[in-house]
Amino acid sequence: MIKLPRYIVSDRKGQYQETLTCIQRDSLSNHKEMNQSDQIDFTAKNDGSIGYQLLQNENYICFNGQKYRIKQADKDDEAYDNKRTVSATHIWFDCRYVYQYDTLPGKRKLSATDMMSFIFDQNELGNMGYTWEVVGSNETATFEDYGNKSGLDCINECIEKFNLVVVADNKHIKLVIMDQWQHKTNKTFRYIHDTPTFKASIDTTDLQNIAKVFGKTNAAADSTAIGTAVGSVSTMEADGAPVVIDPDNPTNVVQYLPNGSKWVMDSKITSNDETWYRVSTNGWVNEKYLTFDKEGDIQPEDRVITDVLGQGTIKAAETTNNGGRDDSTTTQPTTVKVYDSPFTPQNEVPGRTLNNGNQYRINASVSNGAGGKTWYQVATNEWICADDITFSGDTDVQPKEVKENDSDDASDNQSYSFPPYIVYDSKSISEWGERPGQAVSNDKIEDPVEMRKYALAQMKTEPEVNISLTYSGSDSFETGDMVFCDIPAENFTTWVTVVSVKYNPLSYSNVYEVSLNSTPTTLTDYELSIQSSLVNASRNASISLSNGLIAGPWTQKVGEI
Numbered sequence: 283m284i285k286l287p288r289y290i291v292s293d294r295k296g297q298y299q300e301t302l303t304c305i306q307r308d309s310l311s312n313h314k315e316m317n318q319s320d321q322i323d324f325t326a327k328n329d330g331s332i333g334y335q336l337l338q339n340e341n342y343i344c345f346n347g348q349k350y351r352i353k354q355a356d357k358d359d360e361a362y363d364n365k366r367t368v369s370a371t372h373i374w375f376d377c378r379y380v381y382q383y384d385t386l387p388g389k390r391k392l393s394a395t396d397m398m399s400f401i402f403d404q405n406e407l408g409n410m411g412y413t414w415e416v417v418g419s420n421e422t423a424t425f426e427d428y429g430n431k432s433g434l435d436c437i438n439e440c441i442e443k444f445n446l447v448v449v450a451d452n453k454h455i456k457l458v459i460m461d462q463w464q465h466k467t468n469k470t471f472r473y474i475h476d477t478p479t480f481k482a483s484i485d486t487t488d489l490q491n492i493a494k495v496f497g498k499t500n501a502a503a504d505s506t507a508i509g510t511a512v513g514s515v516s517t518m519e520a521d522g523a524p525v526v527i528d529p530d531n532p533t534n535v536v537q538y539l540p541n542g543s544k545w546v547m548d549s550k551i552t553s554n555d556e557t558w559y560r561v562s563t564n565g566w567v568n569e570k571y572l573t574f575d576k577e578g579d580i581q582p583e584d585r586v587i588t589d590v591l592g593q594g595t596i597k598a599a600e601t602t603n604n605g606g607r608d609d610s611t612t613t614q615p616t617t618v619k620v621y622d623s624p625f626t627p628q629n630e631v632p633g634r635t636l637n638n639g640n641q642y643r644i645n646a647s648v649s650n651g652a653g654g655k656t657w658y659q660v661a662t663n664e665w666i667c668a669d670d671i672t673f674s675g676d677t678d679v680q681p682k683e684v685k686e687n688d689s690d691d692a693s694d695n696q697s698y699s700f701p702p703y704i705v706y707d708s709k710s711i712s713e714w715g716e717r718p719g720q721a722v723s724n725d726k727i728e729d730p731v732e733m734r735k736y737a738l739a740q741m742k743t744e745p746e747v748n749i750s751l752t753y754s755g756s757d758s759f760e761t762g763d764m765v766f767c768d769i770p771a772e773n774f775t776t777w778v779t780v781v782s783v784k785y786n787p788l789s790y791s792n793v794y795e796v797s798l799n800s801t802p803t804t805l806t807d808y809e810l811s812i813q814s815s816l817v818n819a820s821r822n823a824s825i826s827l828s829n830g831l832i833a834g835p836w837t838q839k840v841g842e843i
Contacts, residue, residue, distance in 0.1 A: 287787045289322075290344040291336045300333035302326070302343075306365075307788040312345070315782040315797070316761050317441050317448055320372035322350050328364035343370045345787075349452050351376060374450035377412050377433035380405065385429030389728075391422040394440040394457055400429065401436040409433070411453050418459035419444050426726050442739075447762070464779050466764040469757045471778075471796075473769040476755030480769050485746040490719030491710035495737045497727045498699040505549040505560065508582035509626055512546055513559065513572040515539045523571035527564050529553035536565060550582060583625055584650040587659075592644045592673070592681030594658075596636045599669040618670035624648040624657035631664055642671070644681050699728040710743040749778070753794040759783050767798070 292299040309325040322343060328334050343350045350370035358365045382401045386392075392400075394416045402409045412433065423443045440446050440457055447463040449456040471477045515523045522538035530553050539545065539561070547559040551566065558566040559582070574581045598615040617635040621628045625648070636642065646659035656668035658681065673680045710717070722737040751767075753759070763780045782797035 287346065291333050292342045292344065293336055293338075294340050294342065298332065298336055300331065300336060302333045302337075303331055304329045304334040304337075305788065308786070310786045310788050311784060312787060313782075313784040314761055318782075320350075320374070320450070322368075322370045324368055325358075326366045326368060328366075334366070337366050337368050342373075343368075347452075349373045372450060373452060374412075374448065374455055375434065377402075377410070377437065377455065378435075380409050380412060380433035381407060382429050382431060382433075382436075383407075385427045386425075387427060389424060389426045389726075390428065392425050392428060393422045394419050394444050394446060396422075397425075397428070397436050397440060398457070401431065401433055412455060413453065414455045414457070416440075416446070416457045418462050419446060419457070424727060424729065424732060449762075463762045464764050465762055466777070469759070469763065469765045471751060471753060471765055471767045471769075473771060477751050477753055477769070479752045480749075480772065480774075481751065482749045482772070482774070483747070485748075486714065487746075488742045489710075489714055489717045489745055490741040491707040491714065491743045492704060492716055492718040493737055493741055494702055494704050494721045495733050496698060496702045496721060496723040497730065497733045498725050499697065505551040507549050507585035508547060508559075509585055510546060510548060510580065511559070511574065511582035512544055512578060512580040513574050513582075514576040514579055515541050515543050515545070515567075515571055516573040517541050517571045519571075523567050525561060525565040525567055526558075527566070529556070529558040529566050529568075532568070539567065539571075544576075544578065547582065580626075581654045582650070583652065583654075584648065585625055586648065587624070588647050588649075589684040590644060590647045590658075590681040591684050592679045593641055594644060594671040594673045594678050594681075595675045596638050596640050596642065596666075596670065597672045598638055599667070618666055620660070621652075621657075621665045622663050624651040624659075624665045626652045628652050628665075634664065636660070636666065636670075641675070641677070644671075647681055700730045700733070703730070705734050705737045705741075707738060707741070707743040714745075749798040751796050751798070753796055754791070758785075759794055759796060 289302045289305060290299060291302050304326040306325045306327055309323075311323045312321075313323070314320045322345060326334055326337055337352065337355050339352055339355050341352050343352060349372070351373050352368060352370045354367070354369040356367045358367060380402060382405045384404075384406075386400060390396075398414050398416060402412060402414055421444050437448060437455065437457070441448070445460055446457040447460060449458055449463065473480055517523050518541075522540045522543075524532075524535040525537045525539060526532045527534050527536055529551055545561045545567075547561055549560045550569075551558050551560070557569040559569060559572060561567050573579070596618055598618045600612050600614050603611050603613065616638050618638075620631045620634045620636060622631055623629075642660040644658045644660060648657045648665075651657045653667075657665045658668060658671060659665050672678070705722075719741065722740050724733065724736055727733045727736060759765070759780050761780055761783060764777050765780060766775075767778045768775050779799040780796055781799050784795040785792055
C-alpha cells in the first residue's frame, strides 16, 4: 500500500492544527525553483472539516517539516459545490517584513556576511526570528549608503552580487556558493526509459560579449568668484557654523564661526546640491548658516559672464522721489546710464547714455551682478541693468545662451573616476564571434576591476538556454541535484543540475517536471551534441551513397563541386 504524505494546516496563532482531507489530489502542485519560488498550490473542496475552514490568508500549511504561509485562498462557490483555490509560499520569503530603516553612511566594501548582519542583526525592529549563515563566500562589492531595505532585498542583492543560492530550513536562511549547492547523485534521466519528453532551446538574440564601460562620474566642483561679499552667521546651533576643508566630504570640521559674526567671502562652490562659501584659504561654510541681509552685509555676485544672443528696446526704469514728505512722485527717465562693468565696483561710462526706444544687440549677460541685478552687455565694456531694457517689441529677441559645439556629445568632456574602456569576454568571442552591444555604466563604481565584473554580469555573454524534461521513474528530486542525463536521440549525455522541480506528491503516477541549469558547461555539452549529430548525419549520408541510395540533392560541403 502506498503511503501518501500529509499536508497539515494551522492557524497563525498556533491554536488549531488539522490534517487536510479536502485537497483535490489531481490539483496539487509543489513547485520549487532556485532562488525564485517555493510554493504549494491546490484546490480544496468543502468537506465540512476544520481543515477546510482553516484555509485562510496568512495561516500555515506544513509539508515535510517546512512551513508555507497561505497568500491566496480564493473562494469559488457554485450551488452546493464549494471550493477554495489555495497558494502558499515558503516562510523564508516572509523575510520581506524584516526591514532596516538605517543606512551605513558613505561608500563601503561589503561582503554578503556584512550585508546580512546589518539588515537582520542590527535592526531596531528585530529580525522576526530569522537566522542566517553565509557559506563559502568572502567576496566584497562597493555600496553607497547601504540600508533602508528589507531582508528579501538584501538576500536578492547577495544572490546578484556574489552568485549565491538560498537553502532555507523554515526561518533559517543559508546562502551557499554554487559549487557547494550542487551535489552529484546516482540518479539518471534516460530518454524513453523514464524520461518521456525532452525539450531544449538556445536563443542567441541578445548575445553580447563586448561593451564599453563607464564608472562613476566626477562631479564638476569648480569654484565661482562672487566679488567681495560680506555675510553674517545665522544659526541656532550651540557651537556655531561649522567650517570644513572639503565640501565634498563635509565631515572634517576645522573650526566653528560664532552666531552673529561677519565674514568676508570671495567665491562659492556647489557640492552635493548644496552651496558653500569660502571664508578662508581652505575653509568653506554652508549657505544654510549664512545671511546677507544684515546691516553692513554685501550680497555675493555670480561673477560669471554668459555669452548670449538677443536684442531689446531701451526703456529706463521708473524712479521714485519721496522728497522728504509722506507723498512721493514717480518719474520716467528718458535715458539710461551705461557702466563699465557688471560687477562691483563699477563706474559710469563718461558721456555715454542710451535713449528710450532705441534697440540694441545683446551679446553677454551676468545674473546676480552688482546690486544683485542682472546686467546685459550692449558694447565692449558697456553694460546696462536689466531693469532698463524690455523685450516686448515686435522685433525684440529674448537673450538666449550661445553654446559652443552644440552638436558635440557632452560626455566627451565628462570626467570619470577611471578612464572608460572596452570589456571583452574572450571565451564567448571564441565560441560565438564578436558581438558588441550597448555601453554599460554604473555611477557608483570607482574601481575598474569591479566595473569589469559588473559589466560581464550585465551582458549576456552566453545564449539563453532552456532545457526541460519530464520524469516518470521512482526517484525523487530536489533543486541542486546533479543527475546524469542520457538522451541518445540528441547525442546529449552529460551531468546536469536540477534548478526547478514541479510535482504532485499525492498522485499515484507522479511525474516530475524538471528544468535544468543553463550554465556554460551544459551549453557546451549541448553544442557538442549538435556537432555529434551533424557528424552522424554526414556519416549516414556517405553510407547511403555507397549503398547506391540517393542522398539529399542540396547536401554538400562548402566548396564542393
